[in-house]
Amino acid sequence: MRIELPNPDGDPIWLEDGLLSSEPEPVAAVPVRVAYAAAHIILKDDASHRSSSADAIEMVDWDQTTAFRQHLASHGFGIAEAMDTAQRFELGWPAARRLIEQCGELDLDTGFIAGAGADQCNEVSDPTTLIDAVVEQVHIIQQAGGIAIILPMPWLCRWGCDEQQYVSIYRSIIEQSEGPVLLHWLGPMFMAELAGYFPGDSLDRILSIDVDKVRGVKMSMLDHDLEIEVRQRCRERGQIVLTGDDHHFCDLIAGDGKIPSQSIAIGARQVPDGDFSHALLGVLDGVAVPAGRALRHLAAGDLAGYRRWMQPCEDYGQRVFEAPTHLYKAGLAFTAWLNGHQHQPMLLHRIDLERDLDHLLDVARLASRAGAIADAGMAAERIELMMAGVHR
Numbered sequence: 001m002r003i004e005l006p007n008p009d010g011d012p013i014w015l016e017d018g019l020l021s022s023e024p025e026p027v028a029a030v031p032v033r034v035a036y037a038a039a040h041i042i043l044k045d046d047a048s049h050r051s052s053s054a055d056a057i058e059m060v061d062w063d064q065t066t067a068f069r070q071h072l073a074s075h076g077f078g079i080a081e082a083m084d085t086a087q088r089f090e091l092g093w094p095a096a097r098r099l100i101e102q103c104g105e106l107d108l109d110t111g112f113i114a115g116a117g118a119d120q121c122n123e124v125s126d127p128t129t130l131i132d133a134v135v136e137q138v139h140i141i142q143q144a145g146g147i148a149i150i151l152p153m154p155w156l157c158r159w160g161c162d163e164q165q166y167v168s169i170y171r172s173i174i175e176q177s178e179g180p181v182l183l184h185w186l187g188p189m190f191m192a193e194l195a196g197y198f199p200g201d202s203l204d205r206i207l208s209i210d211v212d213k214v215r216g217v218k219m220s221m222l223d224h225d226l227e228i229e230v231r232q233r234c235r236e237r238g239q240i241v242l243t244g245d246d247h248h249f250c251d252l253i254a255g256d257g258k259i260p261s262q263s264i265a266i267g268a269r270q271v272p273d274g275d276f277s278h279a280l281l282g283v284l285d286g287v288a289v290p291a292g293r294a295l296r297h298l299a300a301g302d303l304a305g306y307r308r309w310m311q312p313c314e315d316y317g318q319r320v321f322e323a324p325t326h327l328y329k330a331g332l333a334f335t336a337w338l339n340g341h342q343h344q345p346m347l348l349h350r351i352d353l354e355r356d357l358d359h360l361l362d363v364a365r366l367a368s369r370a371g372a373i374a375d376a377g378m379a380a381e382r383i384e385l386m387m388a389g390v391h392r
Contacts, residue, residue, distance in 0.1 A: 003380045015364065015365070015368045015376040016368055016373070016376050023305075025296070026296045026299070026300040026302060029299035029300045031076065031272075031299050032259060032272050033253055033276065034269075034271050035076070035078065035278065035281075036080040036112070036279065036280040037078070037079060037281065037285050037288060038084070038086070038244075038285060039065075039068060039079055039080065039081065039285055040085050040086055040285055040333055041060050041065050041086045041087060041091070041099070042061045042065045042342040043061060043342075043346045043347070047059040047348075056091050056092050056095045059348065061342070064342050066106070067341070068341050070108075071288065072285065073109070075289055076295060076296070078110040078111045078112055079103055079112040079113075080112070081099050081103040081113070081114040081115070082100050082115050083115045083149075083151075084282070085282040086099060087347065088115055089191065096119065097120075100140065100144050100146065101144050103144070104144030104146060111146070112146045112147070113149050114141045114144070114147075114148065116137035116141055116150050116151060116181075117133075117134065117137060118134055118137070120133055124155050127165075130155055130169065131173055134150060134173050135173055135177055138177040139177070147180055148177070149181070149183070150184060151184050151186075152185070152191070152197055153169070154193045154194060157193055157196060157197060158193070162199060162200075163199050163200035166198065166199065167202055167209075174206075174213060179213030179267070180214075180215040180266050181213060182216050182242070184220065184244075185197065185198055185218065185219055185221060186220045186244075187220055187222060189326070203230070204233060208237065214239070215264075216239040216240035216266075217230065217234065218280045219241055219243060220244030221245070222248070224248040227252060231275075238264050238273075239264075240264070240273070241278070242277065242279060242280035243280070244280055246281055246282060246283040246317040246318075247314070247321060249310075249314060252276070253276060254303065254307070255276025256276065257303040258274060258275075260273055282321075282328060282332065283314075283317035283321065283332075285336070286316065286317075286336070286372060287316055287317075287335075287372045288372075290310075290372055293309050293371075294306045294308075294309035294310035312370035313370045313372070316367055319366050327351060327355055330347060330359075331363045333352060334352070337382060337391075338364060338367070338382055339373065339378075339379070340378060357386070357392075
């Protein structure tokens with residue numbers, strides 16, 4: 001089905017059902033990349049009537065949120081839980097812990113990673129409190145069956161910590177935690193106060209503390225060249241990079257395009273090793289169906305097929321994650337709503353309202369072009385409701 005929608009500010013918007021292609025599905029093959037979709041949370045229909053973060057756990061529609069994670073896993077993706085995509089920094093620890101434990105209860109074949117921070121503390125005033133809190137969350141994630149990724153700690157920026165202080169604090173966390181763990185480098189475009197994070201050579205020094213325990217880093221810097229530099233150094237230590245670059249992930253995941261012949265251990269899992277990045281991306285939340293197909297082409301050795309499916313996903317990601325980048329969740333929730341995964345496109349504190357209609361219409365267009373709209377008729381009806389002001 002192909003549907004034309006009027007656009008009061010430009011050319012008509014065309015929507016069509018996803019994956020309308022005569023191209024045969026790639027032959028099933030062993031995955032050659034580890035890929036985690038950072039999943040957003042879905043709110044109850046009456047969540048807009050609540051404003052306090054203390055109410056966040058009551059705002060979440062837990063059934064729809066869980067079903068959405070199962071949808072992502074059904075297309076081959078592990079779940080990155082309680083990360084920035086789930087509005088972690090606004091959500092609060094009680095809701096984040098419930099997300100983590102419920103994700104573990106799903107016992108997904110694709111596995112899950114979850115963010116370890118210090119948001120169970122009312123106040124973090126000193127390094128000891130910070131270290132103890134992060135270590136506690138690492139243990140909780142591992143008990144739930146997940147791999148812990150140490151979230152960026154904005155207190156280090158607030159305290160003006162230097163390279164040696166970063167190394168010392170991370171060392172204490174690593175020494176008190178069981179492996180495997182991963183690090184997360186989140187850029188200031190996602191959270192402004194993280195400017196200057198990992199000063200000097202602190203990242204490489206921390207990654208080198210215990211390479212058998214610290215198995216790699218997620219790069220969310222939206223800097224293609226920087227990621228490749230870090231990846232080269234990680235490979236020398238037998239570690240991986242998980243790209244979080246929602247602007248350039250097509251090439252970063254493809255790497256040299258070769259089928260890897262070696263693997264490295266991440267806990268009990270053997271992970272393909274080569275000149276490429278694995279993935280932990282928020283954009284996969286919105287384009288799981290076509291991106292999953294792209295990765296199956298890559299696993300089958302069809303690099304051209306991979307690019308044919310993944311490049312439009314990247315085009316979608318560049319629009320969803322455009323500045324101000326931290327508003328990207330609006331595009332993801334909007335896409336999920338168009339596809340019937342949720343009843344409305346709301347985010348906590350209604351930050352979805354900070355993206356204008358032109359942006360959202362273009363998100364819909366690019367989602368359709370990527371093959372990420374399941375039912376063009378339903379999507380068109382919902383867009384017309386939004387244009388009429390029903391969901392704005």
